[in-house]
Amino acid sequence: MASLKELLGAIRYPNKEKIDLITKAYHFAEKAHAGQKRYSGEPYFTHVAETAMILAELGMGRRTISAGLLHDVIEDAKISPEELTKHFGKEIVFLVEGVTKLGTIRYKGEERHVESLRKFFVAMSHDIRVIIIKLADRLHNMRTLEYIPEEKQRRIAMETMEIYIPLAYRLGIRKLKREMEDLAFKYIDPQRFEELKKAIKESAPEKEKKLEKFRKFLLKMVEKENMSEVESDMRVKSIYSVHRKIIQKHRDIDKIYDMHALRMQVKNAADCYKMLGIIHGIWRPLPGRIKDYIAFPKPNGYQSLHTTVFTGDGDILEVQIRTHDMHRNAEYGFAAHISYKEWDTGIQDPHYTWFKQFFSGRAKKHPAPVAVDKERMKHIPQWITELVDVQSYINIPTEFMENLRSDFFEHRMFIFDPKGEVIDLPIGSSIIDYAYAMDAKSGNKLFSARVHDKIASLNTILKNGDIVNIITQPNAKPTKKWLEYCRTANAKKHIRDALTKQEKKANIKRQNS
Ligand code: MN
Numbered sequence: 001m002a003s004l005k006e007l008l009g010a011i012r013y014p015n016k017e018k019i020d021l022i023t024k025a026y027h028f029a030e031k032a033h034a035g036q037k038r039y040s041g042e043p044y045f046t047h048v049a050e051t052a053m054i055l056a057e058l059g060m061g062r063r064t065i066s067a068g069l070l071h072d073v074i075e076d077a078k079i080s081p082e083e084l085t086k087h088f089g090k091e092i093v094f095l096v097e098g099v100t101k102l103g104t105i106r107y108k109g110e111e112r113h114v115e116s117l118r119k120f121f122v123a124m125s126h127d128i129r130v131i132i133i134k135l136a137d138r139l140h141n142m143r144t145l146e147y148i149p150e151e152k153q154r155r156i157a158m159e160t161m162e163i164y165i166p167l168a169y170r171l172g173i174r175k176l177k178r179e180m181e182d183l184a185f186k187y188i189d190p191q192r193f194e195e196l197k198k199a200i201k202e203s204a205p206e207k208e209k210k211l212e213k214f215r216k217f218l219l220k221m222v223e224k225e226n227m228s229e230v231e232s233d234m235r236v237k238s239i240y241s242v243h244r245k246i247i248q249k250h251r252d253i254d255k256i257y258d259m260h261a262l263r264m265q266v267k268n269a270a271d272c273y274k275m276l277g278i279i280h281g282i283w284r285p286l287p288g289r290i291k292d293y294i295a296f297p298k299p300n301g302y303q304s305l306h307t308t309v310f311t312g313d314g315d316i317l318e319v320q321i322r323t324h325d326m327h328r329n330a331e332y333g334f335a336a337h338i339s340y341k342e343w344d345t346g347i348q349d350p351h352y353t354w355f356k357q358f359f360s361g362r363a364k365k366h367p368a369p370v371a372v373d374k375e376r377m378k379h380i381p382q383w384i385t386e387l388v389d390v391q392s393y394i395n396i397p398t399e400f401m402e403n404l405r406s407d408f409f410e411h412r413m414f415i416f417d418p419k420g421e422v423i424d425l426p427i428g429s430s431i432i433d434y435a436y437a438m439d440a441k442s443g444n445k446l447f448s449a450r451v452h453d454k455i456a457s458l459n460t461i462l463k464n465g466d467i468v469n470i471i472t473q474p475n476a477k478p479t480k481k482w483l484e485y486c487r488t489a490n491a492k493k494h495i496r497d498a499l500t501k502q503e504k505k506a507n508i509k510r511q512n513s
Helices: 004-010 016-032 045-057 062-070 081-102 114-125 128-143 150-170 174-188 190-223 239-249 269-282 324-332 334-340 350-360 382-387 398-404 431-438 440-444 480-485 489-512
Strands: 231-236 260-266 305-310 316-323 412-416 422-426 446-451 454-456 468-472
Touching: 004 016, 004 045, 016 045, 016 062, 016 081, 045 062, 045 128, 062 081, 062 128, 081 128, 114 150, 114 412, 114 422, 128 150, 128 174, 150 174, 174 190, 174 239, 174 324, 190 231, 190 239, 190 260, 190 269, 190 316, 260 269, 260 324, 269 305, 269 316, 316 324, 422 431, 431 440, 431 446, 431 468, 431 489, 440 446, 440 468, 440 489, 480 489
Parallel strands: 260 316
Antiparallel strands: 231 260, 305 316, 412 422, 446 454, 446 468
């Protein structure tokens, strides 16, 4: 278990304020959970201390780390939010309550609309820090999954794979993603996991030796070039990534060239290209394997140069080149930005103001346009820019901006079926829209519906959080009127198709009679 000393040792830029708050939260949580045990037999407090440790390692600030320590005291130690507020203030309680709320979202293994569930998860969190605490909480639960009753293990592993890992990936927090992936994979497909683990382990010593030889030679060459701040290390692919690559590329395990990769970190982007030049000057690159993610970052913001070269001794090696900053972003993603910047110090970084507003839901009413330079915009993951149209914060005429801005919370809502499966729909959608969003058949055979257990007419406009039970009948059909009662293009298309078919049938009947 992380001792207080270890935890304090792990925080970035420690100062008295940070140390005092975290120390207070540590003792408070320890006392609150006293006597409680985990499935593993360890004190319950171990779990929250480890969660806080993960947050500290991610470089999170004092409130986030404290909330990590306190994240289970309301739910599991029966401390009231009022009492917690007295000791720690509103902001930390807001974070703790956010984490508690997210805990109620469950993936049950039958959802067809996993993407909606992910969006719902994000919308429920209201603050990026809540998601990051929840990810740290989940990582520790995954580390100790072996102690959980067997019948629960698979569901939790699946939930991690379907909800938590994609979020960690999209937030660019590879550090969490990689570890969680292998932990989850182990429970989802134990046999395959063991097979691959063994194969990787067997080939590792030889590959590592070759990589080391290559690295030494390269560093010698680099020395002549007068480049400063060069660092290198080895990156080993996670077992799950190897598994996915084998499936996607229909490839044998020994044809996966990037299982081990050499990673070079340099001072700036110019040095990245210079390093690439040095490498290609010595070793011949494999055609089609050079990737410039610096000029074309991945949607989640990842930047790096990748190349694969023939090492000369019949082997092939992948080299990744990036700056120290790019590396930090690749490992910590959004966590890297929020941690050492504004949230703990109160400094407003315009780059993240929109982000804060987005998660706090305050972006709803005409946010003052913030001057954001386009250069930095490149680092915002695409899936987030899709939710909040970031472009609209840059000089665009107001009217145009009004039309363009698609504030996720303003325009989308979440509708549940009685089993808790969630679908997100544009605001103003009706029962008909909902039925077609489930699938075309539910729409075409829609007969009646219940909203929160009360019979409702099909043109009822739904509200965020409604629980809708669709009732279908084999001989039900859409009518022309339905077109007026729906707003999604998906529903309209299916209704028109069905109407055309009905007409054709009627014509044939007429002709035949
Ligand atoms: Mn927990």
